[in-house]
Amino acid sequence: MSPLSKAALISLLASTALPTAAMAQDAPAADELPSDIIVTGTRVTGMRAADSAAPVQVVGTQAMQAVGQQDLTQVLAQSLPSLNFQAFGGDTANLTLTAALRGLSPNDTLVLVNGKRRHFTANLAVLGGSPYSGAATTDLSFIPTNAIGRIEILQDGAAAQYGSDAIAGVVNIILKDQSSGGLFTVTGGQYYEGDGETASTALNMGFKLGDRGFVNVTGEYKFHNYTQRGGCDRRYLTLDCKTRTDINPIDAAGVEANPFYPRVNTINGDAKYSLYNFVFNAGYDFSDAVSGYAFGSYGKRKAYAYENYRRATRVSGTTSDGEKVYPLTAGFNPQEHLDEEDFSLTTGLKGAVSGWNWDLSLTYGRDAVALYTIDSANPTLYAQEQSQNADPIGLQRDFYDGTLVNSEWAVEAGVTKDFEVGMAKPLTLALGGQWRKDTYAIQSGEFASYFGGGAQSYPGFAPTDAGSYNRKAWGAYIDVAMDPVEGLHVDLAGRYEHYSDFGKVWNGKATARYDFSPAFGIRGTVSNGFRAPTLAESYYSSVNVGPGSTFGQLPPNSAAAKLLGFSPLKPEKATSFSAGFVAHPLPNLQITLDAYQIKLKKRIVPSAAIFGSLGSSTVSQAVIDALIARGVSLADATSYAGINIFTNGADTRTRGVEATIDYTSDFGGDAKANWTLGFNYNQTKLEKIYPLPAAVVNTAFSQTTLLDPNSIDGLTTATPRVKVIANALFTFGDFSVNLRETLYGVTHQRTSFSGSGYGSPGDGSGYTVLRIGTSVITDLNIGYKITPKIRFDIGANNLLNKKAPTVPLVAHPSGGVRPANGSNVYNPPITFTPWGINGGYYYARATFNF
Template identity: 65%
Template sequence: MKLHLLSSTAFVLCAAAPAYAADATNPPPAADIIVTGTRLTGMRAQDSAAPVQVIGVQALQNVGPPDLGPALSASLPSLNFQGFGNDTANLTLSAALRGISPNETLVLINGKRRHTTANLAVAGGSPYSGSATTDLSFVPVASIQRVEVLQDGAAAQYGSDAIAGVVNIITKTASHGGMLTASGGQNYENGGKTASAAINAGMKLGENGFINLTGEYKFHDFTQHGTCDRRYFDPQCNITATNPVIVAGLKASDGFPRVNRINGDARYTIYNVSFSAGYDLGSAQLYAFGSYGNRSARSNQNYRVGNRVSGTTSTGVTVYPLPNGFTPQEGVREEDFSLTAGIKGKAAGWNYDLSGTYGRDTVKLYTLNSANRGLFSALQSTSATPLTGLQRDFYDGQLSNSEWAANLDLSREFEVGFAKPVTLALGAEYRRDSYAIGEGEWAANAYGGGQGYQGFADTDAGVFSRTGYAFYADLAADPVAGLHTDLAGRYEHFSDFGSVTTGKLTARYDFSPAFALRGTVANGFRAPSLAEEHYSSVNVGPGYVYGQFPANSPSSQLLGFSPLKPERSTNLSIGIVTHLAPALQFTLDAYQISIKHRIVGSGDIFGSNGSTVVSQAVLDALSARKISVADATSYAGIDIFTNGADTRTRGVEATANYASDFGEANHVDWSLGVNYNKTEVTNIIDLPSAVYNASQGQTKLMTQYAIDALTTASPRVKAIANALWSHGPLKVNLRETMYGVTSQHLSPDGSGQGSSAQLVRIGTTFITDLDIGYALTPHLRFNAGANNLFNKQAPTMPTVTVNGTQRPLLNNIYNAAIAFTPWGINGGYYYGRVTYNF
């Protein structure tokens, strides 16, 4: 039915507008020229053999939250932005293209590979699990001229990570003028106060150069969802706890009875500065661009009751140092740095571009407002009086990721008698990637560490690196008038897993100025990130212990898992482009992305469940890594990244753009985009025998919950209809986004299986955004608007009866927002913004 709808839409658009002939004598305006997905100069997006969408400054400004990720999601039907993350994943949210992992999308800045975050998302059961991609929050929106999104496999052109496509962010190069903007807003309810300010200015650099500078500040406060904690309250928020210490602490806690604040956004403050510069030497141009960002953020964890931390004096008196209980927080202080410098020009008939890029992201992790219960108990036992000066904050260690790349790109046109000159492009790249885990302080790890997050131990710490080099060739030719072909090949070698060869053939045939057919056949790859290979951590909760085991560690091999290897992909696409009227364009592209050896997070692999031993090998492995399982009264286990599955994603994307004038300065730009994709898991590897236990139901590498994260937890259909009305100084932007059905099997143990499991389904939902802007003067503009204008709230977690007691189907909070809600968990957001252009 969805395909029928798309084809019907195409038919109506074709029938409604007469064909026209494009004026080939007029060169396209510079704003129409793209540099992504092609080695040709002067290529327009509408003439591209591969689907490329361009998001301009106006579209980026018509979104309330001052962040690039939500802005791209509001413009691209094939891109979804993470609304909520668990644990440290809540501190670095990701975006995913075409329904597959964020890791499958390569991000470039001005055509150069952007480094990735050091903060690996390890939350199982999330569509964004395992993501360690570029952090878009460190790219100031005010520095961006446009964003080009190539929605096609491009590993042969750009290398690893470009399986789903490429996001190329083009920064401003103006040598004069600029803008100053400030905004503020918050959610209709649930908190989330937000503020931002940015300045961008261009200036001359000597006689023949420029420098363009941007500074940005962003703040976002906590949100909180749900009502009471099922461990101590019934669904009506009546206290069920009987221990007098717990009861007294609950009643004295902030926000009683909503004492557990884990379900909500993190609080963050981000400062960004960036620059872009160039200098014309006549025969060559020097250029450089870079950025520095600093983030301070914290997210709430599960509430701990008043007797969670206790000790007994040497005289036998029990001491509760935190009788009101406490809410641990995971905190980060993050620094992000990037610098690219190069020279480009023309010599001996060849265009050349020689550049070097260095990027680094460093994350210092903390457990805040917490306590080390084991350490306090040990110290208190040596004292006859209650101890004071309890340590509440812990330094858990540091994650860092750095990437260095040197690139040489060459291109030249040759006359060979074809309809147009042939363009040959050649290139080489050298890369060195490093990833490091730094040990935390002693108190963050000893005796189980601070409640909420155990610091990195010496067994976690290490420095890991890889080197690689690549060579590519690209041949673009128009053998006859109307036929454009592009053949690319790439050889890439990595020091840790060997060589990979990829290729891509793209073709487009214009039957007339009004109709073209295009398609691609390609294979690709994604090298496992160093974080996926080597990340190690421990998560400690009330009654459970979980270890994230490094995929390439000896302990993982002893459990039967193999070291990671590259993902391999095959991309197929075919589509049409129609120019049916001077102001109308329509595209329709169908695609298939098959990924073999896909790197996925395993489902929860239990060592124990209550008092039952599920896998002694898992318990031994935890103990060998100095992880205490004594407090794991509910369960103890591990998660691991592995080349665990093969998947196939099939989809269709349609876009239509139309501009209309109604006289008297009334102008409307209309756009419609629809994306449908369906991902299927075609193969899952067997669970190693050391962790296999049929009697306890531990028989599969991936639980149903984890499978759903790949297949149904993201919407298969997303459509965006946008109308921008301009009337003199007034602009009104109305956007309607449709999110299709999402679903996931949930259960109290997190597997999505068993007698208590339920299929939680979120139906098709329409979200309305409105932005109204008015230019008070040619330089001063005011905007007011709302994202999710009608405050559509996320569905809440259903309850289930387990052993005669009602509880949320998953996690601890009654009526908590469902984390995989595609439009986010916070409901409506209203904002105001003022912009001064100079």
């Protein structure tokens, strides 16, 4: 092994890193070695992860390279026991998947790039009953793994240090900064089922910028194809996929003529997407005292996700001569299509003067999501147009639904200085401030997309949905780090922020660590924090039209919400405690353990379904009036109509324990083994549920609480309480084998016929528990260096093809059986399965260093 490779391995072992997917590579340049010197969670220069008073894990480039699906969300989920990823999303949430730390909302994790706040996606996840509902955080897919030098994950509340969102922790992505050489990778793979074909290629290169600077650039292209899971559509086919004899003959003929027959309903599966990314990182030393830096990214994504199949008779018209016309004789499979553009740029200056280190930066980020409903139809519009013509006419199939835009400006300034005050080490003082402007806009779609009931599956944004909203915030912080005596480190931080839409917030944090010896130290933190509601949560408005249902997402900061008794969103308030130890009982062994508690007051949660009508019965006239006031047509609401809303609806308490063990074995020569074990346990309990406003309460229909069992479980039990990652990396000569076992604890969620998150008032069916038992997933990567510069890898994620459990079939009050969650597809996968719904995935990768 080369000296540089040995240095990289020693550096990883000395940190609290969890390199759960490490693989041997060619030795990188010295300036891109995975380092145990961290910049996250502390403002002390030269702090090692192993010496941190707060738990920090480091994921290096080797760990990233051994994950089959080269998406940053997948990389983190397969490396960190405390992080879980969203395997499947409904509607447009399937187009932008996300991840969460410590069982909390994805919005409670702050994402930084090179220490600077990264902007949010504009595509809000609206998923009743999902633990990921309301997610409008950073889209990690726009940061290619080839551009990353390392990732530092602070698993501790840090709002006093970084501001809003840092309740569960902080993910700081450090971009590569080498000034020469490069890396080119080509990867291909697919699921064992023969679908979900994936291809990606990425090029990273470093260049000198004159004699005193560098620029590092990365380009990436990725493609992923559809997957389909589950059986046949229960509405038109039997359990064994035979066309039902009791349905309309026109619909029966349409089902059999559909190109996907017999599995005509393709809603359960991955979206198809193509993604282009470009990232750069640059720096230049103007003098020995002043440096400039800049980094940024541009990404372009097109994605497509199928919705429920629509029968042939769903769209019909009558000519002016009275002839009945069905223009879509095979029925149709509508899709939601996203055309997204993501941009970010940070520029800054930093330097030193009179012992003060200073940093001044400007950041702008923007995410624009144009939405379309394609291969669909607007039944109301078509019927009107056909009635004015004697001959059958064509109909519009593709609709522009509107555009969501999120943009953020941030100006940051900070200074730090070390003072000799007679302590064991110099005292570090940091001062700084930040000014931000956030903007969120909804641009309405074309008239045909929202007229009447709108385009089937996803009506466009009507003018009543449209609007542009912004807020300004400024804050100031102070941070003092000191070592009063040898072995004791104390860090005190305080922060004040003022938001134009809800006022001021004060936060503080105290962190301490004491090392009894080089082999053992204890650490702990206490802090309070906050999360400002995203503008998307506050103002997003949309309508979802299903077969027989109409549900509107009501903006909590709207006049209609106020009439129903809901208040504008306020910030979440958090109080956090943690305590743990770091031990080095043997030269090559490190153990960390940290216990934590996070209490959230006024947590922003999605409500359960709040019904306006069920069939011909009125549940809440106020809800019906609110929908009509928003310009929503109820023509399709033959089964039910209602609203969902985000609100400060609950107080929660999350308790957990995180632990890591890292050990290396040297067998002599080039034979080594690196053993790592990561463990996370957390449990979230609801301490308070805020009341449902009186205007929408109806005891006769059991509409009495803000959260139903499904949404309660989405917050508390739909993600695993236990996650364990055991990893073994073996290297011998030019070969490496990486074996990873991930154990997921039990997850469960109650559901009802009316659909996940829609509750079941008045139907008497109760709830069925969807349960996923303890499961172990095996990942394997085998690598071989063909030459010193060329490496080939093959591997599999979920090697043993562990399938997602399916939703059970239960008797329905109206007769027959159907999936317990109301799905239109027999045997659909349980979508909150923590390792995903698609089964085993195999891949091959070629890596070229130069």
